[in-house]
Amino acid sequence: MKYIDEFREGRLARQIAANIMIEADSRRHYHFMEFCGGHTHAISRFGIVDLLPGNVHMIHGPGCPVCILPIGRVETAIQLTQIPKVILCSYGDLLRIPVRNGMSLIKAKAQGADVRMVYSCIDALKIAQDNPQHQVVFFAIGFETTTPPTAVAIQQARMLGLNNFSVFCNHVLTPSAISHILQSPEVREFGLVQLDGFVGPAHVSVVIGSRPYEYFAEEFQKSVVIAGFEPLDVMQAILMLIRQVNSGRAEVENEFTRAVMPDGNLKAQSLVAEVFELRRNFEWRGLGWVPYSALKIKSTYGDFDAERRFPIAECSIDDNKACECGAILRGVKQPRDCKIFGTVCTPENPIGSCMVSSEGACAAYYRYGRFRANNPMTAENSCQQSI
Amino acid sequence: MSAINIVKPGYSRKLDLKHGCIEMTHGGGGRAMAQLIQQMFIAAFDNEYLRLMNDQACFRTANGRMVMSTDSHVVTPLFFPGGDIGCLSVHGTINDIAMAGARPCYLAASFILEEGFPLSDLKRIVDSMARAAQTAGVPVVTGDTKVVEKGSGDGVFITTTGLGVVPDGIDISGTNARPGDKIVVSGTLGDHGIAVMAFRENLSFQTTIASDTAALHELVADMVAAVPDIHVLRDPTRGGIATALNEIAQQSSVGMMLYENQLPIRQEVNAACEFLGLDPLYIANEGKLVAICCAEDAENMLGVMHAHPLGRNAAIIGEVIEDDHCFVQMQTSLGGNRVVDWLSGEQLPRIC
Numbered sequence: 001m002k003y004i005d006e007f008r009e010g011r012l013a014r015q016i017a018a019n020i021m022i023e024a025d026s027r028r029h030y031h032f033m034e035f036c037g038g039h040t041h042a043i044s045r046f047g048i049v050d051l052l053p054g055n056v057h058m059i060h061g062p063g064c065p066v067c068i069l070p071i072g073r074v075e076t077a078i079q080l081t082q083i084p085k086v087i088l089c090s091y092g093d094l095l096r097i098p099v100r101n102g103m104s105l106i107k108a109k110a111q112g113a114d115v116r117m118v119y120s121c122i123d124a125l126k127i128a129q130d131n132p133q134h135q136v137v138f139f140a141i142g143f144e145t146t147t148p149p150t151a152v153a154i155q156q157a158r159m160l161g162l163n164n165f166s167v168f169c170n171h172v173l174t175p176s177a178i179s180h181i182l183q184s185p186e187v188r189e190f191g192l193v194q195l196d197g198f199v200g201p202a203h204v205s206v207v208i209g210s211r212p213y214e215y216f217a218e219e220f221q222k223s224v225v226i227a228g229f230e231p232l233d234v235m236q237a238i239l240m241l242i243r244q245v246n247s248g249r250a251e252v253e254n255e256f257t258r259a260v261m262p263d264g265n266l267k268a269q270s271l272v273a274e275v276f277e278l279r280r281n282f283e284w285r286g287l288g289w290v291p292y293s294a295l296k297i298k299s300t301y302g303d304f305d306a307e308r309r310f311p312i313a314e315c316s317i318d319d320n321k322a323c324e325c326g327a328i329l330r331g332v333k334q335p336r337d338c339k340i341f342g343t344v345c346t347p348e349n350p351i352g353s354c355m356v357s358s359e360g361a362c363a364a365y366y367r368y369g370r371f372r373a374n375n376p377m378t379a380e381n382s383c384q385q386s387i
Numbered sequence: 388m389s390a391i392n393i394v395k396p397g398y399s400r401k402l403d404l405k406h407g408c409i410e411m412t413h414g415g416g417g418r419a420m421a422q423l424i425q426q427m428f429i430a431a432f433d434n435e436y437l438r439l440m441n442d443q444a445c446f447r448t449a450n451g452r453m454v455m456s457t458d459s460h461v462v463t464p465l466f467f468p469g470g471d472i473g474c475l476s477v478h479g480t481i482n483d484i485a486m487a488g489a490r491p492c493y494l495a496a497s498f499i500l501e502e503g504f505p506l507s508d509l510k511r512i513v514d515s516m517a518r519a520a521q522t523a524g525v526p527v528v529t530g531d532t533k534v535v536e537k538g539s540g541d542g543v544f545i546t547t548t549g550l551g552v553v554p555d556g557i558d559i560s561g562t563n564a565r566p567g568d569k570i571v572v573s574g575t576l577g578d579h580g581i582a583v584m585a586f587r588e589n590l591s592f593q594t595t596i597a598s599d600t601a602a603l604h605e606l607v608a609d610m611v612a613a614v615p616d617i618h619v620l621r622d623p624t625r626g627g628i629a630t631a632l633n634e635i636a637q638q639s640s641v642g643m644m645l646y647e648n649q650l651p652i653r654q655e656v657n658a659a660c661e662f663l664g665l666d667p668l669y670i671a672n673e674g675k676l677v678a679i680c681c682a683e684d685a686e687n688m689l690g691v692m693h694a695h696p697l698g699r700n701a702a703i704i705g706e707v708i709e710d711d712h713c714f715v716q717m718q719t720s721l722g723g724n725r726v727v728d729w730l731s732g733e734q735l736p737r738i739c
Contacts, residue, residue: 001657010648013721047723119663231721347731358664368725370714 007230037064037359197223209264286329325352414534469597601674642710
């Protein structure tokens with residue numbers, strides 16, 4: 001497959017692995033955070049860990065849009081489905097996030113709520129056109145990658161005069177999350193999370209460009225290498241990060257030059273600026289309340305804002321006490337540090353969101369790397385445990 | 388003379404196959420049902436057993452071990468590139484029988500029809516079933532029809548049950564995989580699932596991929612004749628090859644090691660999986676099988692498979708290993724290792 005196979009080539013991978021082996025200084029450890037769930041997925045799916053020396057450690061960041069969505073927002077979405085004549089359109093991954101009492105959107109659907117899985121917000125727009133008697137709400141989530149399409153859907157809805165379409169907006173911003181991690185006491189004071197650099201987002205950077213990361217490199221003296229989601233991209237980025245650390249540099253480098261420009265996609269940025277504005281505060285699962293880290297729909301497009309159209313109360317629900325999703329999302333803990341990982345919490349019965357999305361660190365570990373686990377309970381491959 | 392007087396005694400109007408649709412009376416047990424059975428089902432499946440119009444088929448039993456299997460079909464859309472629910476329901480059960488190394492002999496078919504379902508569509512489906520059964524040489528010898536109210540079904544559900552005979556000396560079972568055995572697939576993976584997905588209403592994308600739906604019993608007969616000691620056969624339908632291999636690993640208490648760069652996957656299927664965020668290992672097949680046999684028999688069996696039209700792209704994809712934890716692992720094309728896990732819930736597309 002053109003543009004895919006070239007970036008999954010085993011011979012090249014071994015070559016990069018050999019270079020990493022040579023250049024990584026055996027007297028020290030390297031800790032890099034891959035921000036995006038897409039990178040976590042690639043690392044697990046292609047077994048990249050097996051190709052890295054023992055002193056290069058990857059920390060999984062919070063860049064999985066499903067994982068960082070607080071339970072309260074999902075609860076609100078479920079409340080929306082209880083309003084008569086509402087059709088809630090959602091991306092597939094969101095349907096299985098458990099909220100209170102084991103409820104989830106997929107369970108609400110089984111109990112009669114009209115919840116539809118869509119692949120794009122434009123599909124939701126079509127459902128609104130086809131169902132003029134119903135109110136169609138699009139459950140919008142995601143980082144900068146999925147925001148421009150939502151903006152387009154809202155603009156098209158206005159153009160078409162669709163008064164039965166609205167968006168429940170949960171779009172969040174990558175740079176604020178990275179700042180939040182770097183400013184957290186765990187990184188700054190306690191040294192609980194050692195961080196030498198970041199594998200920077202792929203698709204997000206296509207939209208926002210590489211410039212927004214320059215601040216982190218300068219202010220926090222951290223290396224950043226923006227990388228594509230293919231395994232060779234990730235490996236090359238790791239090699240580039242090792243070189244930066246070895247030479248004492250903290251810069252923004254771009255491995256994903258085939259898609260990322262310094263200024264990003266200006267057209268997409270202006271679309272977003274036209275429809276959305278900053279939220280003063282937004283709750284992230286794992287990170288807590290992060291100021292100016294999310295977007296809301298501007299008042300000029302207020303007619304299409306589900307939070308204005310429907311009488312919904314904001315709610316905040318605590319995570320399950322045994323669940324370590326928060327610490328895992330901040331990079332403080334690894335999935336296997338969690339007591340319920342692979343025992344009570346499995347992809348069939350997820351307790352925390354990191355087990356729901358295939359980009360979540362726990363799901364990736366469970367699915368692809370479980371045979372490495374030290375815990376014999378977790379290492380068992382039984383269909384029974386997952387029912 | 389008025390028109391009514393020229394109607395011949397005993398005349399009944401034929402089923403309107405062009406504009407008619409299923410009504411509740413078609414399941415009521417009266418004349419309408421008898422007419423549907425006669426003009427739709429018996430007309431298409433015609434054979435000596437059905438012609439007797441009994442509630443059951445009566446036939447002589449064969450000597451030896453018999454196998455029996457049943458399979459319900461609820462596919463959406465009903466018609467897709469390369470097939471439809473009709474031929475799928477015949478192939479599915481024939482394949483389940485064949486995976487015991489057996490020769491399929493008879494089929495039974497049960498239809499649950501939704502009120503309002505167009506008779507023209509039903510005719511297409513039944514004709515397709517009849518063609519598939521005839522081509523495979525396995526007659527549909529008995530059946531049943533029920534009609535449910537509009538909204539209680541999804542057009543048509545078909546359940547088929549099959550009966551077959553295992554030749555002497557053949558012992559094929561999911562419990563027979565042994566460390567050192569080779570794992571062979573009969574062709575490209577994921578074609579059926581992607582063909583159906585591409586045709587779904589909310590996900591239409593253009594592709595040339597057609598479903599691989601096919602009856603595999605003749606391929607199996609050739610394989611069994613050449614290598615009577617095949618340990619395991621399975622058709623990797625729902626859940627794909629990953630699920631089939633995990634089931635076998637569990638049944639036989641062994642592990643498996645696959646080699647990613649040996650997997651036969653069409654470029655189009657790989658591409659569709661890439662942009663939908665799916666894994667081809669979990670996509671359904673309807674005309675493929677996975678076989679496990681001794682390493683010494685593998686090349687011989689592969690040769691026989693290559694000689695059959697349904698096994699042209701057959702390939703050895705891995706081997707059975709010792710593993711107390713029964714993991715199916717895969718050496719990735721990159722050189723790393725990963726688990727190929729059970730499918731969790733439904734495969735859902737990724738967001739970013």
